[in-house]
Amino acid sequence: MMGGIVTRGLLTGVALTAASGATMMTSSAIERGSPWAGLNAMATAIGLRRRRVSDSFEAGVTPIGIALLTGGLLAWGLAYQGALAGTARRGGIVSGVLSGLGGYAFDELVLPRWVVPNFRRKMGFGGTMAKYVALGLASALMARQGAERKLAGRRVAILAAEGFEQLELTIPMRALRAEGAHVEVISLRHGKITGVHMNIPGGRVRVDRTIEEADPADYDALFIPGGFINPDFLRQSEPVREFVRAMDRAGKPIASICHGPWVLASSGVLQERHVASWPGIRDDVINAGGTWRDEPVVRDGNLVTSRGPQDIPAFTAAIIEQFAAKDPLTERALPAASSPEPTEPPTIALAGAAVLPKAVRVKRGLGNLAMFAVGGLAVFALRKLL
Structure with missing residues (x-):
């Protein structure tokens, strides 16, 4: 902000x-x-x-x-x-x-x-x-x-905690602010919270206020990013669940991506709703009374949801449109049945989980090598001077 x-x-x-x-x-x-x-x-x-x-x-x-x-x-x-x-x-x-x-x-x-x-x-x-x-x-x-920006004057709350998926928070947040929205990050504590890139630590984001300090009446829309750690923390907080329920009762737009709908499920707002999410929480969505859809973006009334990082461009465009609308948007007539259960985890996710830690180790090794080389050159130069 x-x-x-x-x-x-x-x-x-x-x-x-x-x-x-x-x-x-x-x-x-x-x-x-x-x-x-x-x-x-x-x-x-x-x-x-x-x-x-x-x-x-x-x-x-x-x-x-x-x-x-x-x-x-x-x-x-x-x-x-x-x-x-x-x-x-x-x-x-x-x-x-x-x-x-x-x-x-x-x-x-x-x-x-x-x-x-x-x-x-x-x-x-x-x-x-x-x-x-x-x-x-x-x-x-x-x-x-x-x-003249689409979201000028709109106040958007982002519910996030430690372990949020980095790209799922930062990219939509920047897009919302670029369209004129006043965005606040609401979390379980003050200070900064740390994101992740799947299974390795990411950057930090400053918290604007805690959930106890936030009033749903002060916001026009709500966004809950994913990451499998972040929503697990959030869904255990009763103030978080009540905040979500208050936004839903008021008919205000609510957007969520990846594992974020876990929070919606625990808040009890998915009954007879159509939702996209990370495939791994399909059963949680269905058990909460929702219909799970394997689609990039699903709109149902005031809800707009998405599967994961691969859908961020389409999801970001959809939430800007949803948050700017005066009335809830439903994309089309939604099917009655959930999409079929996945037979295996997404290939890109498995590859990322295997490659990212190795990439971090390579980066750290190159950094150490560069520091050693600079140190060696400095010693060599000092010897020449002395």
Whole structure:
């Protein structure tokens, strides 16, 4: 979540910097006869009188001054995304007005008193107002761009614990955020949880809040990734099961992949529902009252489920569509019977379980060899020098 806010904040800051800079230079040219007057006013206000930026600037303008001027607008972009992003639901006009007023409040309440008069004296009233208007317009345009994404304003909860399948969490999560969703990882404890690549450790993901701190009413959709360890932990938690039941009772979209439907089964929401999952939990789905389907993606009312990592592209596209829909989507008339029971585990899974540990050992060996080689070269170089 924080990474997405920072990225969007920096982009907003760049837009604000460009808009404000262009407006300040234009108004300076009109009112002062020089396009540099507005930038001069802000840059000289810091009082750092050292090396000049160029002959186009007044003697008091410094590189640090220009950097602080630009950095201030970038910081405002971050603040806008962190504090005002929620206004995107109400449209760009509200966001723009709040951002322009925020810029004025920042000048009046935060900046030192000796900065603002210097700026206004050189910019004039029209130039000063033009700066706030530019700030508001840039923010409004950024908000409008964000609102055009399919999941803008949607809040998505991801239920995950230690041992989640790495790709099944990270790829859909990035796609959801790219479409404008506010995504939170909810787990059984604070801190970071570790994923897996089948049977070897993977990367870590930061937890936003614990299941005890999460309220189903605060979210528009739920996603449960797989991994055979992660859902086994989750399904044993009564708060997790009640969270799932609350989301289902409200008719909110619920997505799950691979072993994730284990959690749905333990929560009691699979009765007379059609579900895709990892083949190994077919019997669990059926025993929970569901109909198991051996298909890449299965939609049934507010549920959208998938078999495993091999189906991530189709699954990711389906959950974006499902989470963006105003009403539950059912793909087609679903069959009454479950798909036949598999006769053997998926070949790709067996191969992966055998190859991945060997690949990790090879990687570790190459790393050790590289460190030994660097150390040897360093010793050789020291001997030559001494």
